[in-house]
Amino acid sequence: MRAHPAGPRHADVVQERHSSGPPRDLNTLDPKVWPRNISRGPDGEMRLAGVDVRDLAATHRTPVMVMDEADFRSRCHDFADAFGSAAAVHYASKAFLSGEIARWLDDEGLGLDVCSEGELAVALRAGFPAGRIAFHGSNKSERELRTAVDAGIGAIVVDSYYEIARLAELALERADEPSRSVREAASRNGSTATLEPIPVMVRVTVGVEAHTHEFIATAHEDQKFGFSLTGGDAAEAIRRIAACAGLRLVGLHSHIGSQIFDPAGFEVAAHRVVRLLADTVTEHPELADTLTTLDLGGGLGIAYTSADDPTPPDVMAKALADIVSREAQLAGIAVPRIAVEPGRAIVGPGTVTVYEVGTIKDVVLDGGMVRRYVSVDGGMSDNIRTALYDAEYTVTLASRTSDAPPMTSRVVGKHCESGDIVVRDCYLPSDIAVGDLIAVAATGAYCYVMSSNYNRVPRPAVVAVRDGADRTVLRRETDDDLMRLETW
Incomplete structure (x- = not known):
């Protein structure tokens, strides 16, 4: 497949991939896809090696790449x-x-x-x-x-x-x-x-x-x-x-x-x-x-x-x-x-990227189908693979579980680019809301190393988790980092 340099335009040029329908349970974490030490906590929150993703988001901000x-x-x-x-x-x-x-x-x-x-x-x-x-x-x-x-x-x-x-x-x-x-x-x-x-x-x-x-x-x-x-x-x-x-x-x-x-x-x-x-x-x-x-x-x-x-x-x-x-x-x-x-x-398999939802839009497509665009606080600057290779990913609601019906969705980033897509075709619960945390699986390989500062967005932190504790592997970039090459 050769994509236009600007990336795929919209859903009209993307083949629909939901022929098999939504998963039976949107809250299930397939062990084949997710890290070996992942679980759901008492509130339905995702826990990585015993660490609550809500705590990780509060401590390290989002997006954050979490490595088991x-x-x-x-x-x-x-x-x-x-x-x-x-x-x-x-x-x-x-x-x-x-x-x-x-x-x-x-x-x-x-x-x-x-x-x-x-x-x-x-x-x-x-x-x-x-x-x-x-x-x-x-x-x-x-x-x-x-x-x-x-x-x-x-x-x-x-x-x-x-x-x-x-x-x-x-x-x-x-x-x-x-x-x-x-x-x-x-x-x-x-x-x-x-x-x-x-x-x-x-x-x-x-x-x-x-x-x-x-x-x-x-x-x-x-x-x-x-x-x-x-x-x-x-x-x-x-x-x-x-x-x-x-x-x-x-x-x-x-x-x-x-x-x-x-x-x-x-x-x-x-x-x-x-x-x-x-x-x-x-x-x-x-x-x-x-x-x-x-x-x-x-x-x-x-x-x-x-x-x-x-x-x-x-x-x-x-x-x-x-x-x-x-x-x-x-x-x-x-x-x-x-x-x-x-x-x-x-x-690859032991790392997930946690994002916070910032904007939600429902778009009516030809035939009356509705696609929900879930915008997060990262995007192609921390994961270019979807735009570059048409890569597929698994995504789930991470800060809680939900029994709401599944909604055909597309997870997109915050960049000024129509091809800024993190997960092209997925199902997320229909009650997903601004402020929720979502997690994308298997982002350990080629995401951070191919990251950029497109739109002057800082690179995320990389955090290691083990036995209920977390520590920073690579710190989040700051505004000072983004300005360090300027001569003014």
């Missing part, structure tokens, strides 16, 4: 246990990253993927071990590469010939004059400043298009990421890396898209990347001892609505392990170590 810490940590455990010690699980920080998140990930023993100098800086400042970080991105600058190398990063996933050349030059420069961090480490250890080759992986475009939205499918040929497999670019990238003594090829990487429920797409991708690995070891036998990792990327889907049916981590892990083992056996090579990069699947 135990939910996040338990999903880290789920993936670590599912893939086991023979695989590597790296959290994709582009989904959401803060210093607190980096510390949780370190506690749980996961790796971390970053794709900018800013994400790397947050991770390092939080004390996350550099050796468990991989650096992604399609246009890494010389400055970013230098920063990553000096930090002792675990691997750089190269995406172009330019990056290989930049890294080769950096390796030569380091050989002539060891970086300050290497000299300092040698001084502390009382040793000579020696340099290890820069560890790199090659991102391969495998020509597999996942069953997902056009804008978030990333392995078909006509897109910006990686080296083409069919065009021979991936093999040429490997040759250039192998020819540089300052670089060490440690793995091959592919990523076929996002919000994927079916492991079948990974099967085709794994077949092609394992074949490339086998061809590489044949052509470059000196790489056999270091080229040991096959990173299948992330993209594992979550349930945004009750209709979604994501594959559990243990089922996905077994499917991927079986696929890679079978393909390696057919190719006649040792089974490579698998790496995966869940981001959304870890942080």
Whole structure:
């Protein structure tokens, strides 16, 4: 789907999605969609890890993004246990990253993927071990590469010939004059400043298009990421890396898209990347001892609505392990170590966004149907995904329960934009009123990180809840924050 730049106009161009009718009980919280530690209190109020959303709204104002810490940590455990010690699980920080998140990930023993100098800086400042970080991105600058190398990063996933050349030059420069961090480490250890080759992986475009939205499918040929497999670019990238003594090829990487429920797409991708690995070891036998990792990327889907049916981590892990083992056996090579990069699947389900209702309008459509527009105090500045991807979400009345009949509704924001829609099609109780709190599920991934100050609206606070207590992870922006770049 390609939307008009201004966004969908009105209901006349949006297909109605309520063919199945309203849910039997608007107050029910589907455990597949909502955080693991959510409940209703004695007044019908939503409680997250034992914390009343009314108290959260009073303390932190709305909108507020509320993250269930135990939910996040338990999903880290789920993936670590599912893939086991023979695989590597790296959290994709582009989904959401803060210093607190980096510390949780370190506690749980996961790796971390970053794709900018800013994400790397947050991770390092939080004390996350550099050796468990991989650096992604399609246009890494010389400055970013230098920063990553000096930090002792675990691997750089190269995406172009330019990056290989930049890294080769950096390796030569380091050989002539060891970086300050290497000299300092040698001084502390009382040793000579020696340099290890820069560890790199090659991102391969495998020509597999996942069953997902056009804008978030990333392995078909006509897109910006990686080296083409069919065009021979991936093999040429490997040759250039192998020819540089300052670089060490440690793995091959592919990523076929996002919000994927079916492991079948990974099967085709794994077949092609394992074949490339086998061809590489044949052509470059000196790489056999270091080229040991096959990173299948992330993209594992979550349930945004009750209709979604994501594959559990243990089922996905077994499917991927079986696929890679079978393909390696057919190719006649040792089974490579698998790496995966869940981001959304870890942080997405355990976070909800709480809004306050400010305006309600009933609009009569063709045929006499009435749609209720419920305007809240946030919108596309804190969740652009509905406007950008036509994403679907689940929403519920959070400050109380209601036995009123369901009303066909649309939750919209406060921005000066007709496409400012948070939940396009939903049912809310007909007695919903100004001042009520509503909650939108599964907003942990790509909402805050893609947020903006459109219309000079401050970004919301991010609050962690656990065992009946809350604490601020990221504070709410203030007017002073919005003015800090002004020169006046």
